[in-house]
Amino acid sequence: MSIHSSREFAAPDKVLSANVGRRENAPRPVNPVASFAAGERIFEQGERAGKVFTVKAGTIRIYQLLVDGRRQVLAFCTSGEVFGFARRDTYDFFAEAVDDCSVIVRGTHEALAEESLKAVFENLFAAQNHQLVLGRQVAGERIASFLIDMEKRQGGLHRIELPMTRADIADYLGLTVETISRGLSKLQTDGLIRLHSARSIEILRLQALRAMIE
Amino acid sequence: MSIHSSREFAAPDKVLSANVGRRENAPRPVNPVASFAAGERIFEQGERAGKVFTVKAGTIRIYQLLVDGRRQVLAFCTSGEVFGFARRDTYDFFAEAVDDCSVIVRGTHEALAEESLKAVFENLFAAQNHQLVLGRQVAGERIASFLIDMEKRQGGLHRIELPMTRADIADYLGLTVETISRGLSKLQTDGLIRLHSARSIEILRLQALRAMIE
């Protein structure tokens, strides 16, 4: 990981402490920005919490683990999304960079004092919507939901570039890699999408995809 | 539904408006309390939002519907829990009384100004935990999770009284009523629980139940 302000490089602790205890009318501080390479961990379950992150670029996966290794990806966070809220004094999930990422770092209280109450709500509504997907949709519908969500996040372009692996998608949708693969192949056979490569998918019939999830 | 203050009965609109526009140092208002009989609806998907509710007594189910009738119960809310936060200007789920309930009613802003930020977080963490249950646990584990959760809510008493039907539990856990029924029968056969009646369950081996979900 590398941490720097928007103005210049600085040691992490120095930059982080620069925002503490400032007076009301002080100039708005430059929040530190941290960069993570693909696959790098940002924090883990059980780690001391206190920082909240806003994604500037790239994609983050948030997940929980069961002791036997089963993994549930709770969310993929992309530009503008906020993650890192903790129930107690430790995080109860993992956060990792899916691809190369940069994130803005804030303290929890600092983040909440700003507009971030909205961010907590976004977290909540996303989680609730995902409960419906996981609890009551069949495999094909979950995959359609995922593609529609990805399309929306990438600004409505019909050609979507997936930063994550099939395993990430599977653990997000509560399925296996094989089922994801078969599902995407079926959508291609049925003419709803076209797989230019495994990670580059063109949506040919968005309305038909939407119809799958009603 | 019946609405009254803690002091005396009053017309709903009168009580609700009594809290609007009060001055800083006015005595703390008596928040209106609404009562709902078992099965009664508190609000529905698409209804104009604005009120937030704290459960005083009874159990509320929060759920979403797919157009073909599939239902996902997002949460059961019991004493002290807060529900009714909306993304936009309308609710995007249903809230119904499972059994006879009473709830304290607040406006969204009023609720958020108080200690209820904590309540939003509780909603979020509950939803995230439920994602893991729905996405990565098998039927038996989901049922064990549910029983453990119910036991905790009822203050650790080993005899738990369920206010909800098997259909409610099934739609909460993303299963069918038959699977719930078989799962509970199996737990009884294995000696982990005892079904005194369909809705009254004694937990005989809590540690064994916990071991099921690791």
Place this chain on the structure above:
DNA sequence: CGGACAATTGATTATGCTCAATACTGGTGG
């Protein structure tokens, strides 16, 4: 007591998982 709803249990089916083999992709070094 009767009726409606709720719950249980059984038989069969289907969806998605597991196990297995093969193909594709991007990066590294001979």
Place this chain on the structure above:
DNA sequence: CCACCAGTATTGAGCATAATCAATTGTCCG
């Protein structure tokens, strides 16, 4: 430059879990 390798993805075959369909049984009210 190409061969190789590891990680990733696809596809197939058989199986297991939970859904569906169906038949009772139980319970709560009026």
